[in-house]
Amino acid sequence: MDKKLKLKILDIMITARCMEERMAKMSKSADAFFWLGGVGEEAFNVPLGLLAKVGHGLDYDFFHFHYRNGSTMVAMGMDPMDQLRQTHNRATDPFSGGRNFCNHYARKAWNVVPVTSTIQTQMSVAPGTAYAQKRHGGDGVTVVTFGDAGTAEGDFHVGLNWSTIKDRELPVLFICTNNAYGISTHYDEVHGQDNLAQIAAGYGMKTKVIDGNDVEVSYEALSKAYDYVRKERKPFFLEAMVSRLHGHSSSSGGNRIPDGKEPDCLHAWRDKLVEQDLITREDYDRKYQAETRRMLQLLEEVRKEPAPEPGDIYNYIFASV
Amino acid sequence: MANMAQAIRMALHYGEEHLGVTDIFGEDVGPPLGGVFTATQGLKTTWNSPLDERGIIGAAIGLALAGQKPVAEIQFGDYIFNTIDLLKLAGNTYWSGNGEYNLPMVVMTNVGAGIHGSLYHSHSFESMASHIPGWKIVLPSTPKDAYGLMISAIKDPNPVMYLYPKMLIRAKGEELIPGEPEDERELRRMIDAPIGATLYDVIEARDGWQPSWPEGLTDYSIPIGKAKIVREGKDLTIVTYARHVILAREAAKILENDLGISVELIDLRSLYPWDRETVFASVRKTGRCLVLNEDTPVTNYGEHILHHIIDNCFYELVAKPRVLAGADVPAIGLSAVLEEASVPQIADIVHEAVAITTEEP
Ligand SMILES: Cc1ncc(C[n+]2csc(CCOP(=O)(O)OP(=O)(O)O)c2C)c(N)n1
Numbered sequence: 001m002d003k004k005l006k007l008k009i010l011d012i013m014i015t016a017r018c019m020e021e022r023m024a025k026m027s028k029s030a031d032a033f034f035w036l037g038g039v040g041e042e043a044f045n046v047p048l049g050l051l052a053k054v055g056h057g058l059d060y061d062f063f064h065f066h067y068r069n070g071s072t073m074v075a076m077g078m079d080p081m082d083q084l085r086q087t088h089n090r091a092t093d094p095f096s097g098g099r100n101f102c103n104h105y106a107r108k109a110w111n112v113v114p115v116t117s118t119i120q121t122q123m124s125v126a127p128g129t130a131y132a133q134k135r136h137g138g139d140g141v142t143v144v145t146f147g148d149a150g151t152a153e154g155d156f157h158v159g160l161n162w163s164t165i166k167d168r169e170l171p172v173l174f175i176c177t178n179n180a181y182g183i184s185t186h187y188d189e190v191h192g193q194d195n196l197a198q199i200a201a202g203y204g205m206k207t208k209v210i211d212g213n214d215v216e217v218s219y220e221a222l223s224k225a226y227d228y229v230r231k232e233r234k235p236f237f238l239e240a241m242v243s244r245l246h247g248h249s250s251s252s253g254g255n256r257i258p259d260g261k262e263p264d265c266l267h268a269w270r271d272k273l274v275e276q277d278l279i280t281r282e283d284y285d286r287k288y289q290a291e292t293r294r295m296l297q298l299l300e301e302v303r304k305e306p307a308p309e310p311g312d313i314y315n316y317i318f319a320s321v
Numbered sequence: 322m323a324n325m326a327q328a329i330r331m332a333l334h335y336g337e338e339h340l341g342v343t344d345i346f347g348e349d350v351g352p353p354l355g356g357v358f359t360a361t362q363g364l365k366t367t368w369n370s371p372l373d374e375r376g377i378i379g380a381a382i383g384l385a386l387a388g389q390k391p392v393a394e395i396q397f398g399d400y401i402f403n404t405i406d407l408l409k410l411a412g413n414t415y416w417s418g419n420g421e422y423n424l425p426m427v428v429m430t431n432v433g434a435g436i437h438g439s440l441y442h443s444h445s446f447e448s449m450a451s452h453i454p455g456w457k458i459v460l461p462s463t464p465k466d467a468y469g470l471m472i473s474a475i476k477d478p479n480p481v482m483y484l485y486p487k488m489l490i491r492a493k494g495e496e497l498i499p500g501e502p503e504d505e506r507e508l509r510r511m512i513d514a515p516i517g518a519t520l521y522d523v524i525e526a527r528d529g530w531q532p533s534w535p536e537g538l539t540d541y542s543i544p545i546g547k548a549k550i551v552r553e554g555k556d557l558t559i560v561t562y563a564r565h566v567i568l569a570r571e572a573a574k575i576l577e578n579d580l581g582i583s584v585e586l587i588d589l590r591s592l593y594p595w596d597r598e599t600v601f602a603s604v605r606k607t608g609r610c611l612v613l614n615e616d617t618p619v620t621n622y623g624e625h626i627l628h629h630i631i632d633n634c635f636y637e638l639v640a641k642p643r644v645l646a647g648a649d650v651p652a653i654g655l656s657a658v659l660e661e662a663s664v665p666q667i668a669d670i671v672h673e674a675v676a677i678t679t680e681e682p
Pocket of ligand 1: 148
């Protein structure tokens with residue numbers, strides 16, 4: 001990984017972190033009804049976005065996201081203001097027009113299909129886009145992301161099964177970001193496997209379990225995984241152990257967890273780059289503060305934007321024939 | 322004349338050739354079987370899915386998101402219930418993304434009783450389906466309508482639920498589908514796959530078999546949301562759909578011949594959207610109406626229709642309007658006695674019709 005890339009990843013991680021911290025704050029005021037997001041998953045989710053082939057149609061990757069992929073979207077090029085618009089449920093929210101929770105993206109131009117709140121159903125839908133991609137040819141893949149607890153749903157097995165049928169394997173990159181919790185239930189209370197990749201391996205696909213708090217490990221594992229799926233047109237299951245630094249969502253407070261309870265991947269990456277003399281601690285602090293200020297400024301702009309109109313509920317029920 | 326399975330098959334063939342259908346799939350939908358009711362024999366885009374209804378609906382959504390045009394089959398309507406949250410997602414995808422993604426997909430499945438199918442081959446699904454916004458819902462009662470509604474369903478850029486009555490799958494039509502050969506034996510020779518005593522014989526018999534599709538098939542379509550007046554009458558309007566169109570027609574003959582009661586019979590054909598104007602015009606004319614179906618009676622789709630009839634035609638009604646639906650029981654029993662006690666029969670329709678038409682305001 002060269003210096004430029006290392007710094008680029010750091011910059012995106014900072015932007016995404018400051019965006020999410022602003023969103024979590026918004027949920028404590030009248031600015032937002034709800035927050036949930038990916039604070040603590042940036043080391044993994046940023047490379048996930050950087051390595052993607054972003055565009056529209058079957059030649060590009062399709063994304064069936066979990067609701068913690070904000071930093072992936074930032075890495076793909078999302079303007080954080082758009083995320084604040086959704087969090088503040090403005091009519092200008094480009095993903096849902098003020099209809100859906102934050103982190104519930106839909107962007108056809110990037111093959112980001114609508115994020116749904118129904119845990120794990122994306123695993124039943126993902127084989128459909130992958131099937132179309134395989135038939136089409138080319139190297140586009142389907143990326144589907146999810147947490148650990150949701151793997152207990154039947155849909156998890158639907159996705160694994162449909163992707164591993166003999167001679168009809170599908171180009172799906174399965175991404176489990178394992179933060180060891182559902183909402184409050186710990187992994188060990190509801191699973192019998194050491195990790196979830198073991199289940200995927202039983203379906204006959206290649207798997208890997210990594211430390212998702214490590215940028216370099218994540219980047220390297222993701223490069224290989226994307227590459228494998230692109231070239232082999234077969235599924236790959238990558239499980240990344242990650243942190244959950246603001247708890248499950250605003251329903252559980254959305255507060256920063258006590259220091260030392262779980263590693264902070266942004267701080268770890270910062271310290272590493274300081275140690276390698278790529279940045280100074282002061283550079284970092286300056287950037288972090290500037291992004292924090294920028295998010296507040298963006299929010300101030302967003303607050304001026306219109307709320308949806310009552311009549312908007314009748315828009316987009318049926319596409320016209 | 323073609324039966325309903327053949328009509329669906331021909332419409333799907335037309336869809337593959339001319340309307341961009343990319344995938345026709347589901348359990349046993351592809352070769353060698355071509356569907357447990359033969360509706361997908363000989364088609365070129367069929368494939369067999371895992372025995373997994375959630376996967377089938379999920380894959381259809383994914384295919385539609387990827388710009389394909391899938392027709393997914395759930396083998397029996399009785400097994401669609403475990404897909405309801407995926408059906409809800411399909412129905413709200415266009416809305417949730419504020420118009421970002423629409424889903425051009427058809428889900429076809431067979432519904433209703435009448436084949437002595439016991440608990441799990443007799444369910445209705447239309448009332449449940451009507452609680453899933455974002456879907457259009459159609460139910461044919463004749464092969465010609467089955468063809469025309471399938472063409473419209475395929476052309477529609479939204480999710481369309483195509484519910485066809487199990488009981489009528491093998492019933493022959495009374496009208497030719499445009500392009501259908503006049504001689505039905507000829508049609509069978511052309512498009513019915515060879516049969517065999519066991520699966521092994523079927524596989525052998527169908528090895529290398531190709532249908533020869535009628536050349537003149539057209540895009541004959543029945544607009545979604547347009548009802549049909551099956552017979553005109555002046556004393557009573559019966560509003561129904563699917564299998565009960567056939568039963569109501571028999572009842573209407575008895576009522577006419579034996580009792581001199583003239584029934585206007587409406588086949589809704591689409592439940593969402595439904596043809597309010599045709600229904601209201603008829604009820605305003607006759608002043609009396611019976612809404613008929615075989616689904617369970619609590620929160621029955623017929624109640625929705627009745628509610629709107631009352632709202633729109635209240636002062637033109639001269640008798641209490643009614644719904645005749647299935648019995649309020651958990652399922653349909655196997656014995657013919659049990660099934661007939663659960664699902665409105667011709668005699669029940671006659672009975673109800675007499676009660677409405679003899680009621681004095
Ligand atoms: C089908 C369904 N059941 C329950 C919920 C409520 N719920 C929301 S998030 C969540 C926990 C999910 O945990 P996990 O899959 O590990 O993902 P994480 O939130 O940890 O990223 C639950 C139970 C839901 N949204 N959908």
